[in-house]
Amino acid sequence: MHNDCHVHSKGDEKASDILRSMDEGGVERMVLFAPYGDTPERMREATDYVARIRSEAPERILGFCWIEPRHEGAVEELERAIVEKELVGCKMIPDHWYPYEEFIFPVYEKAQELRIPIIFHSGILWGFGDSSRFCRPCFYEVMLHFPKVKFALAHISWPWTDECLATAGHFRSAVGGDVSRMQMYIDITPGAPGFYRQEALDKALKYLGPDRLIWGSDSRATTVGEYGRELYERERMILKELLGRSEEDMRKIFSDNLMDFLKPLD
Numbered sequence: 001m002h003n004d005c006h007v008h009s010k011g012d013e014k015a016s017d018i019l020r021s022m023d024e025g026g027v028e029r030m031v032l033f034a035p036y037g038d039t040p041e042r043m044r045e046a047t048d049y050v051a052r053i054r055s056e057a058p059e060r061i062l063g064f065c066w067i068e069p070r071h072e073g074a075v076e077e078l079e080r081a082i083v084e085k086e087l088v089g090c091k092m093i094p095d096h097w098y099p100y101e102e103f104i105f106p107v108y109e110k111a112q113e114l115r116i117p118i119i120f121h122s123g124i125l126w127g128f129g130d131s132s133r134f135c136r137p138c139f140y141e142v143m144l145h146f147p148k149v150k151f152a153l154a155h156i157s158w159p160w161t162d163e164c165l166a167t168a169g170h171f172r173s174a175v176g177g178d179v180s181r182m183q184m185y186i187d188i189t190p191g192a193p194g195f196y197r198q199e200a201l202d203k204a205l206k207y208l209g210p211d212r213l214i215w216g217s218d219s220r221a222t223t224v225g226e227y228g229r230e231l232y233e234r235e236r237m238i239l240k241e242l243l244g245r246s247e248e249d250m251r252k253i254f255s256d257n258l259m260d261f262l263k264p265l266d
């Protein structure tokens with residue numbers, strides 16, 4: 001069994017279908033993102049939806065709200081999602097806003113107060129129009145101002161994987177080089193096509209070691225069984241056979257690190 005830190009919902013899936021797909025794919029736990037709400041009202045509905053799904057299997061479905069910081073009431077919605085609806089984290093995609101813009105700071109402050117992690121999209125963005133330029137990894141250096149917020153940059157920020165690793169290096173140096181105290185993680189969900197993966201994963205492991213890498217599939221909630229499984233097997237093969245990584249490293253990447261990510265920093 002493995003964990004998956006990056007699964008999307010559309011808002012119409014049934015919990016029973018999701019759980020069946022997880023069983024088929026050997027997925028023990030997964031982070032399930034709420035769908036994107038393009039209005040404040042739809043954002044709240046999306047929170048409610050993912051909270052309902054989560055409540056069917058709270059140990060296995062780690063529900064994340066999706067906060068669009070430009071929506072009115074974004075901060076209150078984050079609080080409601082975590083406190084009332086018992087979600088455990090937050091997903092954000094920069095849709096024509098830069099992660100370092102000050103209007104977003106109240107959201108980061110709330111995440112810090114609630115001690116919950118954020119998974120940010122980073123790298124080329126195929127939705128949201130011409131938004132890729134907002135998603136460069138070094139823009140997330142702003143999180144140095146919110147040192148108790150754990151966050152992950154998704155997709156190793158492909159194609160800016162070197163910049164992503166360098167950014168992680170900055171966060172490592174900010175805590176005196178102690179990886180176990182770093183607030184930044186890397187969600188290694190593909191982005192990079194298969195033939196880039198070996199190099200990207202090799203660099204990430206050489207530079208950071210295994211403790212801050214968390215694996216995800218970018219599946220849909222009902223395809224983790226099939227699509228997610230295929231990807232998982234390919235990635236295991238790359239790590240084990242091509243890169244010679246140990247079973248212990250793989251257990252961290254495919255399983256333990258996600259649970260660590262959800263724990264607040266001291």
Ligand SMILES: [Zn+2]
Pocket residue numbers: 006008218
């Ligand atoms: Zn995704």
